[in-house]
Amino acid sequence: MHTILQPEGWAKPVGYANGVAARGRTIFVGGQVGWTGQAQFETDDFVGQVRQTLQNIVAILAEGGAKPEHITSMTWYFTSKAEYLANLRGIGAAYREVIGRHYPAMAAMQVMALVEDRAKVEIQATAVVPD
Numbered sequence: 001m002h003t004i005l006q007p008e009g010w011a012k013p014v015g016y017a018n019g020v021a022a023r024g025r026t027i028f029v030g031g032q033v034g035w036t037g038q039a040q041f042e043t044d045d046f047v048g049q050v051r052q053t054l055q056n057i058v059a060i061l062a063e064g065g066a067k068p069e070h071i072t073s074m075t076w077y078f079t080s081k082a083e084y085l086a087n088l089r090g091i092g093a094a095y096r097e098v099i100g101r102h103y104p105a106m107a108a109m110q111v112m113a114l115v116e117d118r119a120k121v122e123i124q125a126t127a128v129v130p131d
Helices: 046-063 081-086 088-098
Strands: 002-004 020-022 025-033 071-078 105-110 121-129
Touching: 020 071, 025 046, 046 071, 046 088, 046 121, 071 081, 081 088, 081 105
Parallel strands: 071 105
Antiparallel strands: 002 020, 025 121, 071 121
């Protein structure tokens, strides 16, 4: 399926992988925000938007015949590093609830703004479904 790439002697990352090797059919999930499938925000809560964003990613993966464990890479964009850091426990709980204990290669960064004004987080994902 996937192979986690962890160089010998490196500290093990928490909540992500340094690298992932995979072979199969690739699914690219465009940046998702914390609104419903009808483009409606139901919350301005940071963790609530993260949960909805992850649920959106899982729904798109399912359309392509993929599951959360097929995710190989995620890029997180958020509008407040402080809000992200203040909510790590809740983010982790929402992540495990929706994605499980599968941790792909990840990057996270604060951005000045997202295209959707109410969005606090946007996540882009890549998945590889094994041959």
